Amino acid sequence: xxxxxxxxxxxxxxxxxxxxxxxxxxxxxxxxxxxxxxxxxxxxxxxxxxxxxxxxxxxxxxxxxxxxxxxxxxxxxxxxxxxxxxxxxxxxxxxxxxxxxxxxxxxxxxxxxxxxxxxxxxxxxxxx
Numbered sequence: 001x002x003x004x005x006x007x008x009x010x011x012x013x014x015x016x017x018x019x020x021x022x023x024x025x026x027x028x029x030x031x032x033x034x035x036x037x038x039x040x041x042x043x044x045x046x047x048x049x050x051x052x053x054x055x056x057x058x059x060x061x062x063x064x065x066x067x068x069x070x071x072x073x074x075x076x077x078x079x080x081x082x083x084x085x086x087x088x089x090x091x092x093x094x095x096x097x098x099x100x101x102x103x104x105x106x107x108x109x110x111x112x113x114x115x116x117x118x119x120x121x122x123x124x125x126x127x128x
Contacts, residue, residue, distance in 0.1 A: 045099035052077030056092045070098050 002010075021040065025031040029043040042048070049070030071077050074095055081093035107113045 041099045045101050047100045047102050047105070048072070049098045049100065050074045050077035050095050051098050052080035052082075052093075052095045054081060054083055054091070054093055056094060057096075068098070068100075070100065 021037070022031075022033060022035050025035045025040045025043065026033050029035075029040065031039055031043055047070075049072050051068065051070050069080075074097075077095045078093075081095045083093070106117065
């Protein structure tokens, strides 16, 4: 168990990091001085989505194919978290909000995107 002094130091460090982040966001993003982490995320990223899984996790990382799967619908993400759509059901259904900057967005209603996905899949690669 950490000592009271260690806990106090950690709290002070977190508070200082929050102060610096707020100050930077005010200068660089034009946000008000009392901005929150969510304000900063919304200002820096242009897509909000949701990721659903049956596992406990605290951070997003690329899967083995180099991609992350998100949806704009929390209800759809919940179907993955609960195992309705997922092939891998875990013990802890979990849906987290995500923010991303759009580089390559796959649109399943766009025939060109679907064709490219099919071509990459036939070549054994899903990310080009």
